Amino acid sequence: MSPKVPDQHKEQRQREILSASKKVFAKKGYEATSIKDIMEATGISRGGIYDYFSNKEHIFLSLLEQSMEDNRKEIDTLLQKNNGSVWKTLLAIWDDYREAKNEDKEDSFSAAIIEYGIAHWRKPENRGYIENRYGKAAGIFSSLIQKGIDNGEFDPVTSVDDISRFMISFLDGIAISAITLTHGFMQTGKQIDLFENSMKSMLNVKEPDLSQR
């Protein structure tokens, strides 16, 4: 004679599915992952999964959204950690690309994201998500750079948006190679060094490079 479920037990269940399937996507990639894999990873039955998500793509897109939010927060954290220095924050962001990518490569959810994008851009109904992701990333970096300008850290000659996009392109490229190729094959560190130099002159960084890295 009354609702029989606990309260946000549902949310808990959803979170379980999401967290388990994120690992699966990271390990196997988007296409290669089947609902069966997710069932096994969560321990929930076939029908159970469908009670919470309508299909694999639905699960993935939820994870995508969550991941973007995580990234945004991560940058805020870094900014605080570096006492508001945008340049140091950028260096910290890029540092992640140096080695880390090679270590936990086997569990790279980013790889799944790129795979999803590159395999699904042809269908108009997916474009929205893909552009949204790019747009958000560009926006975040743009406002970060703008903050640096307001700070007095930077004095770029070119448009903030263009620099932001340049940054994304390069980092995307690095991410792909880092994921795709075995360690040592490409000298990620060296490339990041060159990239930092480019960005430094592009942004016209004022700060003397005291503790560069």
Place this chain on the structure above:
Amino acid sequence: MSPKVPDQHKEQRQREILSASKKVFAKKGYEATSIKDIMEATGISRGGIYDYFSNKEHIFLSLLEQSMEDNRKEIDTLLQKNNGSVWKTLLAIWDDYREAKNEDKEDSFSAAIIEYGIAHWRKPENRGYIENRYGKAAGIFSSLIQKGIDNGEFDPVTSVDDISRFMISFLDGIAISAITLTHGFMQTGKQIDLFENSMKSMLNVKEPDLSQR
């Protein structure tokens, strides 16, 4: 009482299959393409396809090899067309990324290549092809830059290999965005401009930029 086939009729048939399936891969992407699609595109029956190739991947890898060879030749051509000027050759290569990618985007075989790489790096047996591709590209660009040094066109501070890899990373990133995003969303031209500037100072280009573009 004698072999019943014309001579290199087989080769002709193979070429037919390859050329038709290249279009299909370009239009639909790697995963989304099925043998059925290739049958329809070539007009050859199911069994017929399997007489020449053992499976979809076999066809794709043949195309991949062919495409790498084409790229190599293309660069030689550009080099001649520019009277041996490496810098002008590089500018010409990069120019391809400015607009063209957006026009025939619907028929982008490069997209299929990247998709293949990002979706299959996890299987060790595929690593070979992927690394081979990267290695060859890096080699081509490295020797191109080296030629520029011998020419007296460049005088870079950093290693030729590192610059070559930096170039590949950025161009890969650009390619992905150009493919993935709708036209106008990202300002490819502007990014290439910034990239050219970076490369110019990285290579320490001697030539005055008379007919820059």
Place this chain on the structure above:
DNA sequence: TATAATAACGACAAGGGTGTCATTTTTGTA
């Protein structure tokens, strides 16, 4: 024109993935 070698065909079986839904299990309340 007959024929033998072989190229081309297409029906088929097998495998795997998907989403549904009738049934069973669980759980909070009376």
Place this chain on the structure above:
DNA sequence: TACAAAAATGACACCCTTGTCGTTATTATA
């Protein structure tokens, strides 16, 4: 303890793809 509502289950029917292989069509020669 009883029970009703909701959660969880897993068998099922459907669809699509793959690679094979016995059969048919073609073709250069004699």
